[in-house]
Amino acid sequence: MADSTAHADHGELSPARSALIYVGLLALTVATYLFSRHNLGTWSVVIALVIAIAKASLVALFFMQLWYHRGSVRLALATAVLWLFLLTFFVVADVKSRYPLTNPNTNPLWEPPAAAQGHSPPQPSPSGRP
Amino acid sequence: MNELLRNVLFLPEQASTFARKVDSLHYFVIITTMIASTVVGLTALAFFVRFRRRSETQVTPLLNPPWWLEAMFVLVPLGFFLAWFARGYSDFVELKTPPKDSMDVYVQAKQWMWKFSYPDGPNAIGVLRVPANRPVRLMMTSRDVIHSFFVPSFRVKQDVVPGRYTETWFEAIEPGRYQILCAEYCGTNHSLMRGEVIVLRPEEFDSWLADQRRGRALQQDGAPTTDEDVASVADLVRQGEKIAVQQGCLKCHSVDGSPHIGPTWLDLYLRREQLEGGGTVVADEGYLTESMMDPRAKIVRGFNPVMPTFKGKLAGPEVAAIVEYVKSLRSVPVEQARSRRPVYEPIRRR
Amino acid sequence: MSPSEGVDIAFPAHHYLNEGTTVRSWLLTRDHKRIGVMFLVAVILALLLGGTFALLLRFEHLTPGPTYVSAVTYNRLFTLHGVIMVWFFLIPAIPSVFGNFFIPIMIGAKDVAFPRLNLASLYIYMFGAALTTWAMIHGGADTGWTFYTPYSTTTTTTVAPMLLGIFILGFSTIVTGINFIVTIHTMRGPGLSWMRLPLFVWAIYGTSIIQVLATPVLGLVMLLVGVEHLFGFGLFDPARGGDPILFQHLFWFYSHPAVYIMILPAMGVISETVAAAARKNVFGYRAVAYSSLGIAFVGFFTWGHHMFVAGQGTFDAGAFGVLSMFVGIFTAIKVFTWVGTLYRGAIRFTTPFAYICGFLFFLVFGGMTGIAVATVSLDVHWHDTYFVVAHFHFIMVGAAMMGFLAALHYWFPKMFGRTYHEGWGLVSATLIILGFNATFIPQFLLGNMGMPRRYYDYPARFQSLHVASTAGSTLLFFGFMIIFIYLALALKYGRAAGRNPWGSRGFEWETPSPPPLHNFEKLPVFTHGPHEYQGTAEVPHAA
């Protein structure tokens, strides 16, 4: 827990640098759009994510001035992003390592639960049971 | 020793192979827990009696533990915990991979009752008959909400997810009657959703199964359900054939391999089909039921999409019956007793 | 240490309680101490309400069949017991009451970082509580506090208002968490480095990290279930390809760290009270401080052990199983340190110390059964049975409640300037510890026998243990009643406590009790860590 109380901001985000970053972001947006036009299979996902991470780090580091503030502020962002990855990783790992028939869409036997919708739980006595 | 500990801990009898394995780990874990907590409690009390405050101005030394003592107190519990995990996880993986030769039973959970149907045998409400000393695999699905199939005497529990299949297996070791309970909250009468596993000697079970298949034992075990007509015909396959004839499937699908409007059903099961828009599909239960519900989704090459959808016209059990019937159409002669599919590969290898 | 009767101590003329006595001065206060006291009142009301529901549940279980409540009412009762106890008592109890009151005093600050936000947190809590009470009166949900889909999205009982109430309450927790993190980071007094922070502050810091990082996911889940229940978006609906197990992932991603929100502050309280009762420095300060952070971070990796039998993949079951084992070692370090603190100390048997003993036994026994339940193959038998119910009640009622009561008794003189009657304190402590054991040990055995959770009607073979458990719960209930009686009396008739009735070297005992509006006559300068008793032990009541 790097200690970051009360120290002056060293360095500033000058308008010139922020304009440069703005143009860079626009360029990346157009680039990612063009990449998506022709289908590169699994590579298209990778490229799109790489460009998105690049744009996000530009915004976070300069527009949100993380570049100029050390310590706890960065840790807050890093932890939140790590938790996002943690949740996504284990959810997808679970889907992949599950018993195959427990995943949706391999078993369309299941009709829409019209019957379940109309279920009024407080049935007086269950069918046939004392 | 096992009996003594089992009674002390109020554990139900150990009626399955898995139960005995789990209970040995259970004893080790619970005894260590009791020892550890009593040791901590007694040490605290001993320290209190030994170091009680004698005078108001008593001075106490500044003490901090050496690093090795602290490290030891972390590593010793961690060692215990990881040992338990290793043993526990290997048992769990074994519980998750049913043996190859296990007998198949379809379980359907519905708000507040259990329904069991044997692939080539009878249906039963609330009572599951299994042979002793043979692994039984349960393919379970639910009609409405999440239930959980729990047999305390077998130490086996598995949630039943609606719309999907979850599987578990057990091998009962001694004949008897063991209670089934629902362990996942599923509504008003969650506590009344009980059933019974009746374990018979293998020869007893085979004779019961043969009776059922000949349709002689017409009276149903357990209470008949009111809102669902329990198929009286003993044989699911024959029932599937009856429905296929009623619904007019056989007008387009031949059963003896001859070409017809739709693909033939002979040897269709687990055959790799070439699809219209390229790509292939293995005709397993999933594909068979999907093509009944939504025929245009995957058309086999060389056939035109004329098949009407049966969504809403066929209830779940009827679709399952037709799927069984398709599976039974084999040019190779059908072996009565053993069910060979679906093919299980142990989870680890994939 | 029962304060010496003879000396009559002067009750300070000016303090935060008589700064302004109009109702308006209380409702619009920005003083963290008053907000803490108001939270205390709200939290105790929630405890009483949740406790009566618990008693109703226990009495229903006296006989297998319907005893005096119908199945639907029983299902609503255990849902409300869960919701009220988890969200309205356990989560806000120690952080919002004692955290609010003592964090600024312990770190030498006049107030928390965002006082207005602190008051907003109280009003958000009140609004959430009002909405949930309204939902309760209009039938209340019968889904259990876990709201598992698809039952929670297809039941016809009023689920939506309760979900909204909990969604709103989540903001109160987030805001408290943010407040404490910023206060501890930026407003520590001169000379107070991280390694001199009192251990209660460390525990609240770890809890705030969990509060801030876990509660948003709960907010999202409540929103998704509400939307699914009202409009049928099909995110968890199996008919449209939805996956009910995804709901469990998202829910337990919040709910497991939430149980650490409940236990971590209690551990912080015990670290303080053990050092004060034994009048000795904490045995290994650094280990306890870092283990609070350890629990806060590793607590996020273990949520899957609630879903071993839910249809989860074997890889996830293994990964969550191993990670759950690592969380246990941080509790082990703390227990070792507390027992070590008693070694060569000067212990006086006071009511807080009685709760410390109860806490130690219940935390070790509850924690170890937790590790046992996280052992994958054992969980198959125990999942959703009374064994799990007994385990988490050992941790929540046994450990977290004992921590809350220890804090209430230890800091009562500092918060209200008066002392309670020590004799009655010990009587109620013994009653509660005995009553607790009598209630929950039988439930461990019920779990072993295979008695499932949330059962309105149960097979007859479980009845004898249920009757024993119900008897124990009445004992527990009387124990609590006695506490509220003598504490309420002490508010008015207790003797003036003076600055330091326990002779403790915690930082909060530097200011007079009850403390003035801005906590200190002059801002303290910190030259040493907390609870350092070597050298001449300070004689209590030195004005």
Place this chain on the structure above:
Amino acid sequence: MQPEGHVQEHFANIDVQRQAARLGMWAFLGTEILLFAGLFAAYAEYRALFHEAFVLGARHLDARLATVETAVLITGSFAVVMAHHYAKTSKAGMTCLSLVVAAATGLAFLMLHGIEYWHHFEEGALPGKYYSFPEIQTAGASMFFTLYFLMTGLHSLHVMAGVGVLAWLAWRASMGAFSHGNYNVVEMGGLYWHLVDLIWIFLFPLLYLV
């Protein structure tokens, strides 16, 4: 708030107060990221399950319009950065102007997004049981649009909140409240707006492009 940066009584000095506000804001942004984390996890799972339906769904959405929306949001971010710069150099007029521009970009984004929603309402590509879109009938198609509406809907709510914050800041700037001594509030509003942009930077490729 007096113009020259009022130090609240319980803070040591103005720098501590700014650092406290910044840390508090970042903790709040952490909660926003985790709020969307649940939806990203749901997206990841359902994409892994219904890959085919998600690719068809993404191809069906109007990527060109989305690219314009992204550019609009990034312009908004840039405007807020400039507003922060002007506030620091006590140019009240320019601060107010750039804040108004930023709020305008937010409104533009919402309008473009409204057009997309209207388009989907017309063709019936709606979530869950309302799904009646003939073109894509593969399994899980309604799931793609459920996630699309949930993610972009929640994001649009945050954009609306952001526009409200920027409008309030612009009104305060026009009253001359911000100067070299007291620009912290502009920075906080800017941080929130940048986060809204950050989340859209990830939503855009995941929903529209891949």
